[in-house]
Amino acid sequence: MIANKEILIDLFCRLVSCDSPSYNENAVRDAVVSELNSLGIAVEEDCAAEMIGGKCGNLYAKIDGDPSLEPILLSAHLDTVEPSHGKKAVVHPDGLITSAKDTVLGADDAAGLASIIHAVKNVIENGVSHRPVELVFDVCEEKYCVGIQRFDYSKIDSKQVYVLDVDGRVGRAAFQAPSIVQYRAVFRGRAAHAGFSPEEGLHAIKTAAEAINGITCGRTGDMTVNIGSISGGIADNIVPPECTVTGEIRGFNNCEVTAKTDEIGAKMRSVAEKNGLGCDFSKTVICKAFKTEEDSEICLNYAKACEKAGVKPEFIKTYGASTNNHWSEWGFCGLVISCGMNNCHSVEEWTTADELCRSAEIVYNIITDCKG
Numbered sequence: 127m128i129a130n131k132e133i134l135i136d137l138f139c140r141l142v143s144c145d146s147p148s149y150n151e152n153a154v155r156d157a158v159v160s161e162l163n164s165l166g167i168a169v170e171e172d173c174a175a176e177m178i179g180g181k182c183g184n185l186y187a188k189i190d191g192d193p194s195l196e197p198i199l200l201s202a203h204l205d206t207v208e209p210s211h212g213k214k215a216v217v218h219p220d221g222l223i224t225s226a227k228d229t230v231l232g233a234d235d236a237a238g239l240a241s242i243i244h245a246v247k248n249v250i251e252n253g254v255s256h257r258p259v260e261l262v263f264d265v266c267e268e269k270y271c272v273g274i275q276r277f278d279y280s281k282i283d284s285k286q287v288y289v290l291d292v293d294g295r296v297g298r299a300a301f302q303a304p305s306i307v308q309y310r311a312v313f314r315g316r317a318a319h320a321g322f323s324p325e326e327g328l329h330a331i332k333t334a335a336e337a338i339n340g341i342t343c344g345r346t347g348d349m350t351v352n353i354g355s356i357s358g359g360i361a362d363n364i365v366p367p368e369c370t371v372t373g374e375i376r377g378f379n380n381c382e383v384t385a386k387t388d389e390i391g392a393k394m395r396s397v398a399e400k401n402g403l404g405c406d407f408s409k410t411v412i413c414k415a416f417k418t419e420e421d422s423e424i425c426l427n428y429a430k431a432c433e434k435a436g437v438k439p440e441f442i443k444t445y446g447a448s449t450n451n452h453w454s455e456w457g458f459c460g461l462v463i464s465c466g467m468n469n470c471h472s473v474e475e476w477t478t479a480d481e482l483c484r485s486a487e488i489v490y491n492i493i494t495d496c497k498g
């Protein structure tokens with residue numbers, strides 16, 4: 127059992143007060159490094175900053191533990207979404223914690239950082255026997271995880287990864303997350319004066335609209351399809367020569383997502399061709415799906431750690447991506463666990479002192495293998 131809510135809340139508030147937009151995580155990095163150094167933990171920063179054009183790299187630290195126990199990796203991301211400049215945590219008398227409502231709170235993911243650091247601090251200061259622990263704090267997670275994708279995962283000894291980055295009640299853990307593919311179709315027609323010679327034009331917007339009409343959006347089974355943006359046209363008196371349509375597809379079966387993307391591409395090209403236009407279709411794989419079996423060791427350990435903290439574990443599917451999609455692609459077995467963040471990516475974001483304590487306690491139980 128760990129205690130000292132005040133120290134945890136103070137740490138959380140200090141982390142929130144550091145500016146940490148994606149690509150500029152220096153301030154929060156300095157705070158995290160100083161906390162870990164004060165516990166005698168050395169921190170390495172990798173070269174991701176140069177590779178992604180940011181000012182800060184991913185952080186890695188290793189804490190030796192009982193070699194007879196399996197090592198584990200704990201991870202949270204350093205960056206926050208906008209608006210974030212000058213964010214400040216407001217601790218209300220009932221324990222609710224919000225921002226001043228002109229920025230996000232940044233519990234996504236300061237709640238994860240604070241839970242991990244506080245749990246590690248308690249384990250070290252109490253001298254409790256514990257698993258070997260590796261820490262990875264990545265940059266630019268909010269920009270499609272570009273930071274973690276530059277991380278050298280070959281240095282990791284752990285097989286099990288806990289990513290603290292799910293919203294909602296503490297105790298929730300995402301064991302399955304989707305593949306996400308973005309696509310972009312550029313319809314290329316021909317401009318003409320809309321009054322003098324419309325018959326000479328090839329109308330890119332009308333063709334894009336016809337193609338869009340043939341695509342079913344929304345949820346089909348486990349897969350979702352969206353058309354997210356359409357842009358094109360020059361002026362009211364010009365037949366539009368170009369129109370760009372973008373969207374995304376998510377699903378738990380990577381092959382199905384790839385097939386659906388190709389099907390959409392084929393449909394768009396065939397409508398363009400029928401109308402005498404061209405269509406450049408391209409896709410970007412954002413991440414690949416993962417599934418961690420519910421009877422796997424990590425799920426059983428997580429459930430045990432929750433129960434010891436008096437929290438009901440709940441295993442969920444998420445339609446959101448996280449760094450665990452990448453850990454999974456590299457062969458690690460991971461869970462994305464909640465750490466006390468709610469209404470994320472909005473100025474209404476909130477957490478509570480009690481939820482942060484429960485989150486830190488679960489992490490403490492995971493590290494100590496439920497001892498102590």
Ligand SMILES: [Zn+2]
Nearest residue numbers: 203234235291
């Ligand atoms: Zn996050």
